[in-house]
Amino acid sequence: MEKYDVVILGAGAAGLFCGAQAGKQGLKTLILDNGKKIGRKILMSGGGRCNFTNMYIEPAAYLSHNPHFCKSALARYTQWDFIELVNKYAIPYHEKTLGQLFCDNSAQDIADMLSSECTKNGVTIQLRSEITHVEKQDEQFIVTVNNKKVSSHSLVVATGGLSMPGLGATPFGYRLAEQFGHSILPTRAGLVPFTLHKNLLDQLQVLSGISVPASVTAANGTLFKENILFTHRGLSGPAILQISSYWQPGEYVSINLLPEIALDNFLVRERQEHPNQSVKNTLSKLLPKRFIEILQTLKQIPEGTLKQLNPAQQQALCETLHCWQVQPNGTEGYRTAEVTLGGVDTRELSSKTMESLKTARLYFIGEVVDVTGWLGGYNFQWAWSSAWACAQALATLSKATSA
Numbered sequence: 093m094e095k096y097d098v099v100i101l102g103a104g105a106a107g108l109f110c111g112a113q114a115g116k117q118g119l120k121t122l123i124l125d126n127g128k129k130i131g132r133k134i135l136m137s138g139g140g141r142c143n144f145t146n147m148y149i150e151p152a153a154y155l156s157h158n159p160h161f162c163k164s165a166l167a168r169y170t171q172w173d174f175i176e177l178v179n180k181y182a183i184p185y186h187e188k189t190l191g192q193l194f195c196d197n198s199a200q201d202i203a204d205m206l207s208s209e210c211t212k213n214g215v216t217i218q219l220r221s222e223i224t225h226v227e228k229q230d231e232q233f234i235v236t237v238n239n240k241k242v243s244s245h246s247l248v249v250a251t252g253g254l255s256m257p258g259l260g261a262t263p264f265g266y267r268l269a270e271q272f273g274h275s276i277l278p279t280r281a282g283l284v285p286f287t288l289h290k291n292l293l294d295q296l297q298v299l300s301g302i303s304v305p306a307s308v309t310a311a312n313g314t315l316f317k318e319n320i321l322f323t324h325r326g327l328s329g330p331a332i333l334q335i336s337s338y339w340q341p342g343e344y345v346s347i348n349l350l351p352e353i354a355l356d357n358f359l360v361r362e363r364q365e366h367p368n369q370s371v372k373n374t375l376s377k378l379l380p381k382r383f384i385e386i387l388q389t390l391k392q393i394p395e396g397t398l399k400q401l402n403p404a405q406q407q408a409l410c411e412t413l414h415c416w417q418v419q420p421n422g423t424e425g426y427r428t429a430e431v432t433l434g435g436v437d438t439r440e441l442s443s444k445t446m447e448s449l450k451t452a453r454l455y456f457i458g459e460v461v462d463v464t465g466w467l468g469g470y471n472f473q474w475a476w477s478s479a480w481a482c483a484q485a486l487a488t489l490s491k492a493t494s495a
């Protein structure tokens with residue numbers, strides 16, 4: 093039976109980065125993955141350009157039942173540390189918006205960088221690995237993979253969440269955590285488009301493809317100001333994806349379609365200058381014409397001219413455009429979600445090392461843990477930071493045992 097210092101389950105963002113760091117510390121490291129390629133989500137991420145981190149990483153951008161948990165790892169391996177690595181590989185990148193850093197060329201650059209770091213540090217990566225059994229025996233983890241057994245001193249679970257089963261996502265990490273006595277906090281799709289009830293969808297479907305700037309507020313008051321996109325299934329776009337992580341079934345979201353303008357004042361001004369202008373044409377100065385026409389067929393925008401618009405109608409119009417109340421029917425689910433909320437309960441992990449508080453030398457990193465970031469590079473940064481924290485602990489432990 094081949095013996096390793098560390099076996100890492102999952103060759104995604106967290107697993108690869110942890111493997112590279114463990115290898116760098118001289119640990120004999122094996123990474124196992126069920127896929128044919130490493131880092132499949134990395135390759136798909138950021139529309140193929142991988143939004144690999146964000147310049148404004150802060151713990152408040154992460155959802156978790158224990159909001160303090162992510163602080164230590166994020167502070168010890170920061171976005172600037174990862175950017176330094178990206179610079180070392182001379183990977184060209186740019187800030188797209190809101191501090192989001194994307195590769196200029198391709199996400200493949202990040203996958204290649206991680207692969208080089210693993211190769212350079214002597215890490216073995218075994219793809220197409222079917223892991224059928226894991227147990228801890230006499231202080232060693234025994235992993236049965238493709239009908240063979242390997243043993244390791246430490247075991248790192250980096251098998252990610254449930255989003256995008258087409259890219260290899262499985263509940264394996266959660267089941268393994270349960271096997272070792274961990275609690276799994278309820279999981280749900282995050283950073284995911286909303287679907288709409290049939291009536292509203294039928295009315296809005298003609299808007300499919302239109303994107304408008306907006307601010308969207310969840311029932312708990314969380315607000316995101318970015319674009320929303322009308323789709324043939326419902327609503328998407330960055331503001332919707334962000335708010336989806338804060339939305340619970342049955343709740344409404346409030347959409348301000350004119351976040352930069354006080355519509356009331358605008359209408360008063362326009363009425364003074366162009367009293368005979370139609371309400372429709374006036375609003376078309378602010379929003380796509382097709383969108384205004386749809387709202388008019390929905391009787392949300394009155395026919396007629398500005399001078400005919402009475403105060404009650406004007407107030408109703410302001411409410412519609414500043415606080416459009418939408419009750420999503422649901423989300424598109426794990427099929428298209430970028431992340432999974434919930435997961436391994438952080439109260440049973442060390443925030444400094446990611447080690448299980450129930451089983452020594454068992455670690456959980458990346459998305460399998462109940463830490464989920466906003467859209468914009470926050471999730472990869474969690475993968476890098478949690479992986480780094482874990483790798484430092486693996487090295488310390490190994491030095492202590494060999495001393």
Ligand SMILES: Cc1cc2nc3c(=O)[nH]c(=O)nc-3n(C[C@H](O)[C@H](O)[C@H](O)COP(=O)(O)OP(=O)(O)OC[C@H]3O[C@@H](n4cnc5c(N)ncnc54)[C@H](O)[C@@H]3O)c2cc1C
Pocket residue numbers: 101102103104105106107124125126127130131132133134136137138139142143144145221222223250251252253255256259260261262263264265429430431457458459460468469470471472473475
């Ligand atoms: C389409 C898409 C785009 C995204 N874009 C961005 C972005 O631009 N920026 C950002 O910050 N985040 C982005 N994310 C989120 C980000 O990809 C994840 O948060 C991140 O990949 C999590 O890293 P991880 O290593 O924990 O899990 P993963 O990257 O999901 O890796 C888990 C690995 O474990 C393997 N695995 C699973 N089950 C088993 C099993 N039973 N046996 C063996 N191996 C197994 C999987 O094949 C996979 O390789 C995106 C996600 C998606 C789906």
